Amino acid sequence: MIAPEFVGKRLDPVVLEVPRERVVAFARAIGEDAAVHVDVDAARAAGHPEVVLPPTMLFGLELEARGEGLLLEMGLDPLRVLHAEQSFTYHRSVHAGEELRFESVVADVYRRMGGRLEFIVQETAVLRGGEHLADLRQVLVIEEGEAA
Template sequence: MPIDVEKAKALPFDPLIVDVERGRLRFFGCATGQTDPVYLDVDAARAAGHPDLPVPPTFFFSLGLEAPDPFGYLDRLGVDLRFVLHGEQSFTYHRLAYAGDRLTLTERIVDVYAKRGGALEFLVRETDVTRAGEPVAQGRSVLVVRHPEGER
């Protein structure tokens, strides 16, 4: 079943407020293979001029998974998770974030388009990350929804 584009674009998302914790940053840094001690050691971060551990690249994506039901919007759009693939992800950074920051994530769906005669739909979502109302980053992700009945 095709995604209703207007419904998707109008779908409300509650803002998500997240406190960035040092332990979580260290875990993420280790899990993603960070070798720069600035991301793992507070003393190294401070020696490099940071007030605390900086948020590593792509960390913002993991924050969105802290929502009570991070994929609930797909269910509201009638999308079966068995047919969802991660298509792409990008970030635009405005300023650094650090351990101890309280960040607000505000999501919205900005586009839905189809390819291969409707066999594939692409759902484009943007996430604004702010700290005290100031922009920190913007994430953009594309999910691919496969419609087996639309394949030719």
């Protein structure tokens, strides 16, 4: 069982910059062929300073940057944790080459199915300077008895 003191826990911020080549490769890998994601001239013609990150890319960037640290701190085996849900709310476009700051908090931990399943809700604000770009929300699920 995950200790209730994890609710409200703020994770160390993650700061990163995503090069254009990486955005283009990600867009192509997921089959996103809109020109603003793969062609800088098309992005600029559409009023953007650089290619635009596809919406789901922020999730992958945060996952890669954070690794398994929170799960290990909670006493969980990362191989036994399932990703149950993900949502995105965009306030502004996100572009290649921008310095992004991910500020995350464990928003909730709760149980369902008679206590058999435990859920972890993580909410993340993505910022560029002081500008709020997007909100990410992910829900992870762990079957009881899977804690390390």
